[in-house]
Amino acid sequence: MEDARISDLRARIDTLNLDLLRLLSERAEVAEAIGRVQSEVGLSHYDPVREQRMLDALTDANRGPFTDTVVKSLFKQIFQASMQLEEQQDKVKYLTSRHSQSADTVVTVGDVPIGSQYAPVLIAGPCAIESREQVEAVASLLAERGVRLFRGGAFKPRTDPYSFSGLGEEGLRIGREACDRHGLQFVSEIMDASNIAAFEEYVDVLQVGARNMQNFTLLRAVGRSRKPVVLKRGLSATIEEWVMAAEYLMAEGNDQVILCERGIRTFERYTRNTLDVSAVALAKLETHLPVIADVTHSGGRRDLLVPLTKSALAVGADGIMIEVHPNPAVALSDNKQQIDFEAFDRYLAATLYDTKLTAKRTELYGF
Numbered sequence: 001m002e003d004a005r006i007s008d009l010r011a012r013i014d015t016l017n018l019d020l021l022r023l024l025s026e027r028a029e030v031a032e033a034i035g036r037v038q039s040e041v042g043l044s045h046y047d048p049v050r051e052q053r054m055l056d057a058l059t060d061a062n063r064g065p066f067t068d069t070v071v072k073s074l075f076k077q078i079f080q081a082s083m084q085l086e087e088q089q090d091k092v093k094y095l096t097s098r099h100s101q102s103a104d105t106v107v108t109v110g111d112v113p114i115g116s117q118y119a120p121v122l123i124a125g126p127c128a129i130e131s132r133e134q135v136e137a138v139a140s141l142l143a144e145r146g147v148r149l150f151r152g153g154a155f156k157p158r159t160d161p162y163s164f165s166g167l168g169e170e171g172l173r174i175g176r177e178a179c180d181r182h183g184l185q186f187v188s189e190i191m192d193a194s195n196i197a198a199f200e201e202y203v204d205v206l207q208v209g210a211r212n213m214q215n216f217t218l219l220r221a222v223g224r225s226r227k228p229v230v231l232k233r234g235l236s237a238t239i240e241e242w243v244m245a246a247e248y249l250m251a252e253g254n255d256q257v258i259l260c261e262r263g264i265r266t267f268e269r270y271t272r273n274t275l276d277v278s279a280v281a282l283a284k285l286e287t288h289l290p291v292i293a294d295v296t297h298s299g300g301r302r303d304l305l306v307p308l309t310k311s312a313l314a315v316g317a318d319g320i321m322i323e324v325h326p327n328p329a330v331a332l333s334d335n336k337q338q339i340d341f342e343a344f345d346r347y348l349a350a351t352l353y354d355t356k357l358t359a360k361r362t363e364l365y366g367f
């Protein structure tokens with residue numbers, strides 16, 4: 001039998017616990033409200049001066065029985081918990097974030113699932129669509145090899161304004177016809193929001209190129225489309241900037257977003273760009289979106305295609321993009337790095353990239 005005095009006192013403690021919980025929750029809600037305003041105006045959640053003032057006010061008011069040190073350490077715990085809440089709140093608002101969606105997004109192009117546990121996809125084709133014959137040659141080879149996604153640019157972003165910049169809408173038509181003939185899904189780069197209607201008509205996947213990663217008007221227009229999107233990482237974009245660009249797409253309602261690491265500009269000159277494999281892994285950790293790697297534009301070297309592919313797949317890439325051309329020597333763009341059909345077959349053999357595989361990636365790679 002418990003002493004009646006203890007039971008009474010314990011009952012008071014129980015009530016006080018509930019009062020404290022109510023006050024703590026109320027305090028947390030106010031802290032969240034402050035956090036929202038801080039995020040809105042771009043202020044940091046952590047304000048050491050304010051924190052010190054609150055601790056001073058508490059120790060001034062403290063009449064015991066807890067010592068000032070104990071009061072401070074109790075309240076520091078409360079401050080820290082509030083801060084975590086504010087930070088969590090920041091992340092949850094981003095649609096791309098793992099905090100808002102823990103399950104992997106699977107983007108389905110036609111009947112091809114990309115992401116999560118599915119076997120890595122291969123997106124192959126010429127840098128630019130140059131002619132009906134060229135596209136037919138590549139598309140028929142790819143289809144024969146079991147590739148499901150064909151890439152080819154009709155609107156090409158070029159450094160030199162006098163160089164070949166694509167066949168435009170006619171290129172899209174050529175690509176569409178070849179893809180229909182061979183049961184392929186068509187991926188092509190959109191450079192300008194004004195072309196969205198044509199892309200809606202001819203293309204299965206809208207590609208936003210590296211140079212346009214922060215073209216916010218284009219991102220919003222593509223975000224309003226319901227076509228899947230491949231979003232390339234900008235030439236010098238941080239992972240955060242890249243993910244925020246994806247956020248633009250998702251904020252407009254397009255949740256079919258595939259991130260594509262395509263190499264970033266560094267001091268290195270042996271390669272055209274530096275494939276950032278850590279970005280592939282990080283993008284998969286931080287976001288729930290599928291992440292692929294473009295091994296052609298990243299290294300800019302044919303002799304790196306196999307090792308870069310293997311490294312990207314090893315860190316969890318959900319697919320690879322590669323450029324294939326019937327006769328790269330005469331290609332109208334990127335003629336130094338596209339590969340011909342024989343090299344493509346060697347590439348498939350060397351990377352063990354069996355495009356006909358339907359096995360889940362976990363069965364293929366053990367992770």
Ligand code: PEP
Binds near residue numbers: 153208209294
């Ligand atoms: C492309 O894939 O054709 C291309 C131009 O790539 P990026 O935007 O990555 O340079």
Ligand code: MN
Binds near residue numbers: 127128297323333334
């Ligand atoms: Mn190219």
